[in-house]
Amino acid sequence: MLQSVSDWLSGGEAAALLAVLGLATLGTATLFLTGLAGYRRRRSKVYLLVVSALGLLLARSIVGFGTVLGLVPMPVHHLVEHGSDFVVATLILYALYSSDSPSSVE
Amino acid sequence: MRDVRRAVDQHVESNPGVHFNELARNLDIATGQAQYHLRNLRKAGSLDIEEVRGRTHYFPPGYEPWEQRTIALLRRETVRSIIVAALEESEPSAAGLAEDLDVARSTISWHVSTLLEADVAEKTYDQKGRSHITLTRPAETRRLLNEVTPSLPDRLVDRFTRLVDDTLVD
Secondary structure (H helix, E strand, C coil): CCHHHHCCCCHHHHHHHHHHHHHHHHHHHHHHHHHHHHHHHHCCHHHHHHHHHHHHHHHHHHHHHHHHCCCCCHHHHHHHHHHHHHHHHHHHHHHHHHCCCHHHCC | CHHHHHHHHHHHHHCCCEEHHHHHHHHCCCHHHHHHHHHHHHHCCCCEEEEECCEEEEECCCCCHHHHHHHHHHCCHHHHHHHHHHHHCCCCEHHHHHHHHCCCHHHHHHHHHHHHHCCCEEEEECCCCCEEEEECCHHHHHHHHHHCCCCHHHHHHHHHHHHHHHHHHC
């Protein structure tokens, strides 16, 4: 499984990368599931935007594993990771933009 | 067999008001097995049951019926938040609750009727004809509230929604 990683990482670095990926996946998956449960309760646009951003964070970790396992080539990896940064930023900015200002309530 | 029975007994003891599905799920035992042991424990007088709105809740002995109904309701999230709201401000209005808890009026009236049926709360009307909720036994309700808490995932989601509400929804 680590054959593909050994091309660009030493054994120690590969182990560290796997540990970090494991932690990132655990954290982002927990966050995403929490957000999903929140969205299912509220069903509002703002929640959908936030939970989409959290879903992308989880997707990044999965793509990371894909690269380590040799399933996702490096150029695609970088494209997806930085592309998702842009989309996450856009989603959160749009959530901020579309939320009500306090004075507009009622 | 004896071990499963003891596990069921201990689970009810440490989770008063646990309902059937939750118990079977937490202990990872089959429905039939859970039914069998619960029936035997009940016959032996080691547990009480109380049915609230279609769900059967199990209690260790020593809780009076009113306490059993209150605990059962405190295990349900929305109705719990209505009870908490009624403890925090006196006589909240149904309309105010719907707004504060961000749920539909129909949802509030369903849960309020459950609270009335269980004698946990009473309904009063002000001069404008708006309905308000008053707890029948606030001090005891508060004590039970501390005894039963929702699970960690439930609380995480609650806090997430409060965070998003505070920062984004307002």
